[in-house]
Each structure stands twice: as C-alpha cells, then as structure tokens.
Amino acid sequence: MASRNDVATSPGTGAADQADARIEISGLTKRFLTPAGEVFTALDGVSFTVEPGQFCAVVGPTGCGKSTTLSMVSGLDRPSEGSVRVGGREVEGITDGVSFMFQTDALLPWKTVLGNVLMGPVFRRVPKQQAQASARDWLRRVGLAGFEDRYPHQLSGGMRKRVAMAAALINEPRILIMDEPFGALDVQTKAIMSTELLSLWEQIRPSVIFITHDLDEAVALADRVVVMTSGPGSVKAVFDIDLPRPRGSVQEIRFQPRFIELQHQIWDTLREEVERAYALTAGGAA
Amino acid sequence: MTTASTASTTAIADVKDGAARTARRAARRRTALVWAGRIALAAFVIGGWQLSTMWGIVDPFFYGQPSGIWKRLVELFQHGTQFGSFYQNIWTTIQEALAGFAVGAVTGVVFGVALGQSRYLSDVLGPYIKMVNAIPRIVLGSIFIVAFGIGVTPKILLAAVLVFFIVFFNAFQGVREVDRSVLANVRVLGASRMQITRHVVVPSALTWIIASLHSAFGFAIVGALVGEVLGAQSGLGLVIKTAQNNFDPNGVFATMLVIAVIVLGAEWLIGKLERRLLSWRPPAPTEANSL
Numbered sequence: 001m002a003s004r005n006d007v008a009t010s011p012g013t014g015a016a017d018q019a020d021a022r023i024e025i026s027g028l029t030k031r032f033l034t035p036a037g038e039v040f041t042a043l044d045g046v047s048f049t050v051e052p053g054q055f056c057a058v059v060g061p062t063g064c065g066k067s068t069t070l071s072m073v074s075g076l077d078r079p080s081e082g083s084v085r086v087g088g089r090e091v092e093g094i095t096d097g098v099s100f101m102f103q104t105d106a107l108l109p110w111k112t113v114l115g116n117v118l119m120g121p122v123f124r125r126v127p128k129q130q131a132q133a134s135a136r137d138w139l140r141r142v143g144l145a146g147f148e149d150r151y152p153h154q155l156s157g158g159m160r161k162r163v164a165m166a167a168a169l170i171n172e173p174r175i176l177i178m179d180e181p182f183g184a185l186d187v188q189t190k191a192i193m194s195t196e197l198l199s200l201w202e203q204i205r206p207s208v209i210f211i212t213h214d215l216d217e218a219v220a221l222a223d224r225v226v227v228m229t230s231g232p233g234s235v236k237a238v239f240d241i242d243l244p245r246p247r248g249s250v251q252e253i254r255f256q257p258r259f260i261e262l263q264h265q266i267w268d269t270l271r272e273e274v275e276r277a278y279a280l281t282a283g284g285a286a
Numbered sequence: 287m288t289t290a291s292t293a294s295t296t297a298i299a300d301v302k303d304g305a306a307r308t309a310r311r312a313a314r315r316r317t318a319l320v321w322a323g324r325i326a327l328a329a330f331v332i333g334g335w336q337l338s339t340m341w342g343i344v345d346p347f348f349y350g351q352p353s354g355i356w357k358r359l360v361e362l363f364q365h366g367t368q369f370g371s372f373y374q375n376i377w378t379t380i381q382e383a384l385a386g387f388a389v390g391a392v393t394g395v396v397f398g399v400a401l402g403q404s405r406y407l408s409d410v411l412g413p414y415i416k417m418v419n420a421i422p423r424i425v426l427g428s429i430f431i432v433a434f435g436i437g438v439t440p441k442i443l444l445a446a447v448l449v450f451f452i453v454f455f456n457a458f459q460g461v462r463e464v465d466r467s468v469l470a471n472v473r474v475l476g477a478s479r480m481q482i483t484r485h486v487v488v489p490s491a492l493t494w495i496i497a498s499l500h501s502a503f504g505f506a507i508v509g510a511l512v513g514e515v516l517g518a519q520s521g522l523g524l525v526i527k528t529a530q531n532n533f534d535p536n537g538v539f540a541t542m543l544v545i546a547v548i549v550l551g552a553e554w555l556i557g558k559l560e561r562r563l564l565s566w567r568p569p570a571p572t573e574a575n576s577l
Binding site for chain 2: 074
C-alpha cells in the first residue's frame, strides 16, 4: 500500500525504481472451458520480455489472445500455466503501479472529467487537495484545461481518449498497458493522439505494452514489436525498432526509409498469420 | 467588396432569423394542436358519459355520472366520511404507501445490489425469489391482516412486498449490466470492493432503479388500498369499500380520482429526483432538436 502511495503522489519517482518496471512473460498458457465442455487453448507458451521504460507493441491477427495476455499482466486474470513477473515478482492479484487503457473508453459517464481523472488518487486515498491539484495538472497536460466540469458524453471521441489517458497516467504508473486504445478513432485523430502519447510517455517513461492491429502505429511508436500467431496465440517473432528517439510526429516518421524497411520486414511475418486467421474465420462463417 | 460582404452577411442573418421564426411558429402550432386534441378527447369521453347517463342509455345507478362524481367529491371533502374527515383518510393511505414504498425500495436495492454482485448468493437465492415472485402476492394481504391486525402495519408490509420485487429485479439487472471494461478499469486503478460498489455499481444501476421507482409507487398505493379493502379502520380503501357496499359508484369514482392525483404527484416528485440524480445523462433527442 505504501509503495502505491509513493507512486501516486510524488511525481518523477518513476525512474528511481527502474528495475521494478521490467515485465517478464514466460511460458504463458491460458485455457478456457467452452460451454460445450471442450478445452479451448487461447494462449500457448507465450514468452517475451519488456525492459524497464521500453515501449513494446504487440501485433497479431484477430483472436490471437493479445487481450488475454494483457489481462494476465495486469492481474485481472490468472494464467493456466506459466507466469508473468513484474519487477521480478510474480503477478498475483492486481499488479501494483499498473494502469490500463482500453479500446472502449472506460470512463464513468456519471462522473465529470475531473471526477474521472480523480478516480486513481481517490482509490489510493491520496489527500483530496493534492489529488485535485494533480488531476488538474494532468488535464492541462493532455490539453483539456477548462473541461473539468463536463461529462464524458459532452466530449468528442478524441477528447474522451485524452481523459482516459490522464486518468491512466495520473498514478504515474511503472507499467502502462494499452489495449488498442486508439482503435475506435478516425485516422487523423489517431495520429495526433499517438504523437501526444509519445510525448507524455517520454515524460514519465513507464514500460508500455501496446496492443494494436495497425502495423504502422506499432512501428512508429514502439522500441520492440512482438508478432503473435493466431489460435492458439504464441510469439512468432520479436523485432527491435531502432528508429531514433524522440520521434516527433507520428505522421512524419512514416516516410523515413528505415521505417518503411522495418514495416516491410514485420509485415512479411505477420501476413501469413493474418491470412491464416482470416481463412479460419471465413471458413467458420461459410 | 466590404460593402458587398456586409450586405450578404446581413442577408444571411435575415434568412437565419426568418428560419428561426418559422421554426418557432411551427413548434407553437404543434403544441396548440396537441392541447386541442387532448381537451377534445377529454370532453368527448366525459361528455359522452354524462350525456349517455342523462339520456338513459347507461344507468347512473350502476355506472355513476361525471356530475354526480363531482358532487360526491365535494361532499367528501366538506363533510368527510363516517370514519373521520376525508383528509384524514387520504393521509392514512399516503402514509402507508410511502412507508411501504420506502421499505420495499430500500430492501429491493440492497438485495439487488448484493445478489447482482455475488454469483454465489444469486445462485442460492435466485430460485426462491422467483418462486415467491410467482405467488399472487396480493393474497399475502390476508395473511398480514390475520397476523398484524387491522392497523397500518399489514398495509405497509403488503405495499413493501409489491414494491420490493419490482425494485429488486431492476437493481439486480442494473448491476449485471455494468460495463465490463469500466469494472476492469477501476479494479486496475486500485479500487476496493466497497469503492467499486459505491463509485461504479450503484450509480450504474441507478438508471434502472429509478426507472423502476416510477411504476413501484403505483404498486405501493395498490398494496395500501388492497390492505385497506381487506380490513381497516381508516383509509381510502375503506372509503371505496364502504361506497361499494352502499351501491355508490360515484363515491368509488371520486376516491379513484383522488388516488390518481396522489400517484401523479408522486410520479412528478420521482421525475424531479430522476432528473437530479441522472443529470449526467445525455439529453434525450426531442422534437425541438430536429426542427
């Protein structure tokens, strides 16, 4: 509990406990019992590591268990076999110092923008004034100063994402987990949000696991791209992205030759899996 | 150039002004038409009733008569009933209905939220609640009167039982409908079980609960009235029963009218509460927006 408070209240300590932010996923397997009584293997022996402060993108075809992996890293779900270790400690229950951003905006519609951002500190029992100040500061950082008293339904999709981003980052997480956070946005808004995410991430440098379908987005944002196979999910390949940081605008970086080269390499690996997954679902539908 | 653009701006403003005026006129016309229709319908039904009793098509001895109902209503308010003033009887019924409503709504919400969150509890208690719900609960009134006498307690209990099930099922469903990713989000943010209930589950279920309160108050009144008809010393149910025994349909209709006014009043109050508690909801798209 004490460590949670430290993380939440003193900005800039993220770098101090660097080693705590290492995520080691080894031999992760998850099986479900289907309603028909069969065992369905969603994940089969997934292993990869995210170094402290590293931005790791996970790409793979639909239904390859990406989201399942994330829920086990955050402690929302438990693995059937294998383990997730965060900072050397095995994940049991909700992992400390983790924030999660979902594809659907998980804001509380009955709370104002400020109330939504305040959730993290309130749950961690941060003193009210301190929490308020830090929530206002984070809203300013995501460019929403002046919108504190609005309700989520009064905001655009992009603005709601910013609120979610502020709500996720206000706890100064060691680990930020993002499940296709910008998947529902239009292309232009997505590019702007990605650029903003990068600049915020550079301020507090949590380790990030970022799920996406969009290979361009993955290469533009990440230090490391993990390609997963489809059903059951496992790691097919891991690519290190050596584009220099800070990367600036996500839209600009797409035209660099190195970007295009990496994008091609990864796509060659991914394509086969996507086609296989597509054939499976198309076959299932017929 | 400048003059031309100013001129065109004024022209546009004029057009906009004109459009707004036409839209307002259309809206006013529509409201007037709606009210004309409402008044015409009421005049047709009440007038038709009055005329058909006056012409002898319908016997006012059995079916009452609007003018007679009005006379009886004035009489009731002026001279009261054989068991105290009319106001006193109204107050008895309101008290019973309100107490039953409060007890039923609170227990309904508590049970609904508890069972909605606990799979085990809902698996254990679910079948029994369904069974009790299948019983015609009005009959419970007889048992309550045998057990608790003809005071206010059995009426409150009957009203509470009727209200409980409506509120319970809605609260339960409301809790079940809580968005999964919202729940996951607050759990990751470090919320405890109590915090989840307070910040997420209850506000989320509130939409359902408040919707159920609208119909629940009607049932609270039904519970109180049926209890009074079954046996009481005062209350509107007793007034109705007495009128029935005296072959006085006008008395029954007059009391019915009073009850309708009470329920509408309660409905209005619940509507106000709803707007207050659910002010975060996006406004429903109305006719006015699409004009």
